[in-house]
Amino acid sequence: MAELTYRDAVARGIAQEMSRDPDVVFLGEDIAKPGGAFKASVGLLDQFGPLRVRDTPISEQAILGAAMGAAMTGLKPIAEIMFSDFLAVCFDYFANEFSKSRYMTNGQVKCPLVVRTGNGAGSRFGAQHSQSVENWVMMIPGLKVVAPSSPADVVGLLAAAVRDPDPVVFFEHKSLYPTKGEVPDGEIIDKLGTAKILRPGKDATILALALMVPRAMAAADKLRQEHGIDCEVVDVRSLVPIDTQTILGSVSRTHRLFTVEENPRLCGWGAELVSIAAEELFYDLDGPPIRITTPHIPLPSAANLEDQVLPTVDRIVATVHRSLNS
Amino acid sequence: MGSQTSRAESGAAAVVGEKVDSQLALRIFRLLVEIREAEQRAYDLFLQNLVKGTSHLSLGQEAVAAGCAAAMRPGDLSFCTYRGHAHTLARGVPVEKVLGELMGRDNGLMRGKGGSMHLTSVEHGVMGSYAIIGAHLPIACGAAWRAQYKGQSDVSVCFFGDGTTNIGAFHEALNFAAIWKLPVVFVCENNLYMEYTPIADMTAVKDPAAGRASAYGLEPIIVDGQDADAVYRVAKKAFDKARSGGGPSLIECLTYRYSGHSRADPAKYRPEGELERWKQRDPIKIYRARLLDSGVAESVIAQIETDVKQKLDKATEACKAAGPPADDLIWTDVYADGGWAWRN
Numbered sequence: 185m186a187e188l189t190y191r192d193a194v195a196r197g198i199a200q201e202m203s204r205d206p207d208v209v210f211l212g213e214d215i216a217k218p219g220g221a222f223k224a225s226v227g228l229l230d231q232f233g234p235l236r237v238r239d240t241p242i243s244e245q246a247i248l249g250a251a252m253g254a255a256m257t258g259l260k261p262i263a264e265i266m267f268s269d270f271l272a273v274c275f276d277y278f279a280n281e282f283s284k285s286r287y288m289t290n291g292q293v294k295c296p297l298v299v300r301t302g303n304g305a306g307s308r309f310g311a312q313h314s315q316s317v318e319n320w321v322m323m324i325p326g327l328k329v330v331a332p333s334s335p336a337d338v339v340g341l342l343a344a345a346v347r348d349p350d351p352v353v354f355f356e357h358k359s360l361y362p363t364k365g366e367v368p369d370g371e372i373i374d375k376l377g378t379a380k381i382l383r384p385g386k387d388a389t390i391l392a393l394a395l396m397v398p399r400a401m402a403a404a405d406k407l408r409q410e411h412g413i414d415c416e417v418v419d420v421r422s423l424v425p426i427d428t429q430t431i432l433g434s435v436s437r438t439h440r441l442f443t444v445e446e447n448p449r450l451c452g453w454g455a456e457l458v459s460i461a462a463e464e465l466f467y468d469l470d471g472p473p474i475r476i477t478t479p480h481i482p483l484p485s486a487a488n489l490e491d492q493v494l495p496t497v498d499r500i501v502a503t504v505h506r507s508l509n510s
Numbered sequence: 511m512g513s514q515t516s517r518a519e520s521g522a523a524a525v526v527g528e529k530v531d532s533q534l535a536l537r538i539f540r541l542l543v544e545i546r547e548a549e550q551r552a553y554d555l556f557l558q559n560l561v562k563g564t565s566h567l568s569l570g571q572e573a574v575a576a577g578c579a580a581a582m583r584p585g586d587l588s589f590c591t592y593r594g595h596a597h598t599l600a601r602g603v604p605v606e607k608v609l610g611e612l613m614g615r616d617n618g619l620m621r622g623k624g625g626s627m628h629l630t631s632v633e634h635g636v637m638g639s640y641a642i643i644g645a646h647l648p649i650a651c652g653a654a655w656r657a658q659y660k661g662q663s664d665v666s667v668c669f670f671g672d673g674t675t676n677i678g679a680f681h682e683a684l685n686f687a688a689i690w691k692l693p694v695v696f697v698c699e700n701n702l703y704m705e706y707t708p709i710a711d712m713t714a715v716k717d718p719a720a721g722r723a724s725a726y727g728l729e730p731i732i733v734d735g736q737d738a739d740a741v742y743r744v745a746k747k748a749f750d751k752a753r754s755g756g757g758p759s760l761i762e763c764l765t766y767r768y769s770g771h772s773r774a775d776p777a778k779y780r781p782e783g784e785l786e787r788w789k790q791r792d793p794i795k796i797y798r799a800r801l802l803d804s805g806v807a808e809s810v811i812a813q814i815e816t817d818v819k820q821k822l823d824k825a826t827e828a829c830k831a832a833g834p835p836a837d838d839l840i841w842t843d844v845y846a847d848g849g850w851a852w853r854n
Contacts, residue, residue: 209659235659241689243682249648250655250686253666256637257587257656276679280642281649289630290620291843293638325844325852349846377854428853460853 185368191361193335194224194300197342198262200371202232205260208346211238211247212264212300221266222302222361244274248299252282255297260346268303268317268355275320282351283326298345298352303331304395304446305494306359311482314490316446318393319453321353322423328376329423331355333397335365337421340374348376357394377425381434385416388440388504391431391457393420396444396495403444403500411505415442423453428460435461439470442504444495445477452477471510476503530739532804534580536814538738539801541576542794543818545596548605551822552595552612552626556773560830561612565626568596570768573793574699575600577741578667581749587637589650589668592627593699594639597669601634606825610832617832621839637666644670644679647696651687654694654752665752666694667745673704675718684726684760693752695745696760699735701767706779719762728760735763736791739800 188196202208210228212220216239219226229237240247244265251263265271271278282295305314322329328350332338338356345352382397383404392400397419407413416434420426435441441461443454458473476495484490530538549569555561568575571593579600582588590597598608603619611618612626619629627641637653640646650668657664674680675698687694698719704712715721720730733744741763748759766788770777777785801811844850 238690241682241685243648243686245644245679246648246651246682246686249645249679249683250652253637253649253652253654254656254659255652256649257653259656259659261652276642276645281640281645285630285638286843286846288620288624288628289632289638290623290839291848292620292630292632294846296846325850328845424852426853 185366187364188335188367189361190335190338190356190363190365191222191224193338193367194342194356195226195228196367197339198225198228199231200339201343201346202228202236207258208260208262209236209238209254210262210264211240211250213240213242213247213266215239215264220264222358224356224361225264244270245277248274248277251297251299252277252295255282255295256285256293260296262298262300262346265299265301267313268301269312269315271301271317271320278321278327278353279324283324287326294349295351296349298342298354300354300356302358303355304357304359305483305490306395308485308487308490310485314483316478318355318423319447319451322453322456323451326351327424328352329355330376330421331357331394331423332421333357333360333394333419335363336367336372337374339367340372341376341421343373344376347373352376355394359395377422377427379421379427379430380419381416381430382419383415383417385414386438387414388442388508389416389418389434389438390442390444390500390504391418391420391454392444393423393453394446396446399495399497400444400500402497403504406497406501407504410501413504413508415504420453426457431457432461432465435465436468439468440508441469441473443475444500445475446494447478449475449477449480471507474503474507476500530742532806535801535804536806536810538576538580538742539797539811540814540818541579541600542572542738542797543815544605545572545575545599546794547818547822548599548608549595551826552609553769555609555613555826562614563625564772564774565612566593566772567769568593568767570788570792571699571701571735571765572596573738573741573797574669574697574735574763574765577738578669578697578745580738581742581746582665582667585635585664586749587635587650587653587664587666589637589646589653589666590629590639591646591670592639592641593671594629594669595626598629598631598636598639601631601636603629603631603634603636604825605822606828607631609825610829613829614834615829615832616835617829622835623839644674644677646670647674647679647683648686650694651683651690651692654687654692655690657693658690663753664693665749667697667749668694669697669699671704672698672700672702672709672718674698675722676704676713681722684722684728684758687758688726688728691755691757694758695748695752696758697745698760698762699765700762701765703767703771705771706775717762719760723760726760728758731759731761733761733763735765736793736796738793738797
């Protein structure tokens with residue numbers, strides 16, 4: 185067991201898979217010689233050489249198209265899109281290409297690829313470099329979508345994503361890169377499509393993803409200490425496939441559901457989960473499901489403004505407390 | 511058309527001298543006729559309401575598909591657009607499967623799950639027909655990257671129209687292929703119209719593909735796209751170069767589509783007489799005359815034409831007899847486990 189940063193866990197996960205399988209290749213802007221804009225791929229060029237770890241031009245369509253063509257013909261590429269906001273300039277590949285080729289060709293074309301991307305706010309980068317866009321791709325049939333919150337999950341879910349025969353979008357949270365956590369030694373392989381109960385509780389279920397997970401955990405501590413409210417915190421981890429068994433199982437025990445989402449409110453991932461819970465667990469609920477989200481606005485840059493709009497520990501505490509005591 | 515033809519001839523001049531042997535010539539002729547007849551049949555079936563949706567025909571553009579396919583080797587990969595029937599047939603995909611797909615029948619190439627714009631036959635090297643302009647140029651780069659990385663000798667060939675030269679993915683792919691020196695050949699079918707608008711009105715340079723080549727360190731190559739032999743020679747040279755590690759090429763084929771952009775387009779925007787002038791340089795007429803000149807007997811040519819028509823009639827009947835795809839296909843192959851489950 186070693187303590188690793190989330191950033192180093194990315195490099196470790198990629199290295200684990202590249203060591204195992206020579207068909208795994210890695211491409212993106214500034215990922216090789218510079219070691220990544222967020223230093224999440226330092227050392228990979230030295231370890232695996234320039235044929236397998238390749239810098240690209242600033243050409244997101246070329247990056248994803250090349251990853252797809254390579255995947256279709258036998259490689260298992262990992263492509264990096266530096267900031268997830270840039271998914272918008274290559275969105276065709278998510279929306280129309282590698283998501284649909286298997287279906288349209290009646291199973292002839294396979295696209296086992298991973299798109300890694302830096303997601304989320306907290307760095308004061310403003311509206312075009314801070315968004316949480318996991319909901320942009322969650323809505324597209326044919327994709328799988330994961331967003332780990334801890335270094336150990338980064339390694340294990342990245343391994344699972346690389347080994348998965350479907351295209352997987354892997355959201356790394358930029359504000360989690362410097363955070364640390366224990367990572368077991370040796371090979372780690374996690375499972376896509378699995379949520380994790382990080383803290384059991386009986387009064388309410390809080391669903392969270394990525395950076396919102398540590399906030400939900402801190403809020404649960406406070407709710408317990410200050411209000412005697414015992415929350416169960418579920419790290420959703422995988423948006424597609426989604427582990428409704430774990431999630432609905434939790435809600436059916438606690439009878440209350442809260443989501444903590446960094447994406448702007450409309451059509452955020454929590455809306456889908458609340459809708460599923462409302463359809464399937466309506467009579468088990470003791471109160472309305474409540475979504476705690478970033479408001480439906482572009483993200484401001486200044487520290488005090490950005491800090492206000494993302495769900496905070498205090499906002500989670502206040503929302504859950506108010507709702508359970510009303 | 512006059513000035514375009516002369517430019518085309520000068521472009522092809524670089525490879526004049528390599529004779530297309532007679533066996534190959536007969537193969538090319540058969541491909542030309544197969545594509546022409548199949549496209550005409552697709553149109554007829556549409557008029558009979560047996561082909562639904564849309565279709566984008568290559569009538570008039572057959573020489574590009576036939577010439578390129580004849581220059582490809584088994585194992586080479588084709589990446590096509592929504593105007594992809596011709597390129598699919600040219601790689602040897604049975605016409606019955608193509609027509610079946612257009613007709614939405616269970617015997618179709620993808621059992622009706624893709625339709626006219628997405629013809630794909632991996633076993634024939636047809637790696638897909640892509641209906642988003644420009645999307646497949648980077649994808650072809652990726653397939654070429656795999657060949658380069660694995661030391662395999664196949665070439666990825668990417669076909670697209672003149673309109674594609676004004677979309678970003680074209681430029682990203684050209685630069686990417688050039689800097690990585692990938693074994694990919696980009697083949698632009700310049701049929702003068704991006705869709706309903708002349709490409710010349712919408713492009714900053716005279717030659718929409720060749721005029722951009724120098725921006726990516728590539729040689730500008732223009733070829734007469736009505737002459738299958740000229741296309742074959744230029745294509746073969748580019749494929750050989752790619753195969754031997756010489757990197758990508760960009761070929762602009764000057765051609766013309768006889769029908770509108772899609773089935774919805776009567777092509778009234780064309781100046782009077784333009785279609786007729788191009789039909790004087792019809793790719794099949796040119797090739798037929800050349801075969802006769804080279805001493806091939808009229809009876810041999812006629813036999814090919816009869817064979818193709820008979821095969822097509824048989825295929826049409828088979829498609830009409832085939833049932834619609836089963837309802838359960840709706841739920842297959844969204845994901846690699848064969849199904850569509852997004853939750854447990």
